[in-house]
Amino acid sequence: MDDLQAQQLFAQEVLQPDPQIDLAKAALYMGLSEYPNLDVEEYLNSLDTMAAELQERLPPVSYPLRVIQVINRYLYEDLGFQGNQENYYDPRNSFLNEVIDRRTGIPISLSLVYLEVARRIDFPMVGIGMPGHFLIRPNVAEMEIFVDPFNQGEVLFPEDCQERLTEVYGRPVALKPEFLQIVTPRQFLIRMLANLKAIYFNRGDFPRALATLDRILLTVPNAPLELRDRGILHFRLNHWNQARQDLETYLTLMPTAEDKPVIRQLLEQMEPQ
Secondary structure, three states: OOHHHHHHHHHHHHOOOHHHOOHHHHHHHHHHHOOOOOOHHHHHHHHHHHHHHHHHHOOOOOOHHHHHHHHHHHHHHHOOOEEOOOOOOOHHHHOHHHHHHHOEEOHHHHHHHHHHHHHHOOOOEEEEOOOOOOEEEEOOOOOOOEEEHHHOOEEEOHHHHHHHHHHHHOOOOOOOHHHHOEOOHHHHHHHHHHHHHHHHHHHOOHHHHHHHHHHHHHHOOOOHHHHHHHHHHHHHOOOHHHHHHHHHHHHHHOOOOOOHHHHHHHHHHOOOO
């Protein structure tokens, strides 16, 4: 499958209303540009199989904490899923097919596996976009517990989330209520893509960073900072027409941007001499 077809499949999924977005499908479509021979149905079937095996392990009466305990035992002990502590910034940690194959990932990609398996056994859970460390929690009213899929499904209370935040940043960070808000499927995908974008930028892999930005902007069209970053990448890759279009749109959307002089300089460099 070529990149244009992969992009079209991804676009079809993410341009739906948020409640209709299939997270697993969208994440797998996201990987088609990197893995053109990826069989999406095969990996969806893998999640179905995990859920079916897990269903057999559930007790007749399933309290939330008991269900979490059973899921944890199955995913982490039986299947061997784990957080990738040694090579956290390996791009493979952000692709659902690789996470399923290698049984390793980062907080958000392991959260996706956990969420998808839980959904299939009718135990709805939601993503929690805590800065620096993605969590999930049961979608049960008045139940203030969180699950950390990166750390073997450890159950956390809000005070534990405060400690985890301090660990991640290496300094005390105040836990604000918005840090524990539920994320929508669209926000979930943007965060996955933002991780990849940062990895590729840091590696100087501009073509892959550009492809990732294309997908971010399919998910949130006209996001100003993403348009700016894509414009800068096009500039670095000598795609001047695309660079000019993105950077001019950025300045139209953000007329008082602090970096306006820098962006103007880039635009002037692309003017015919």
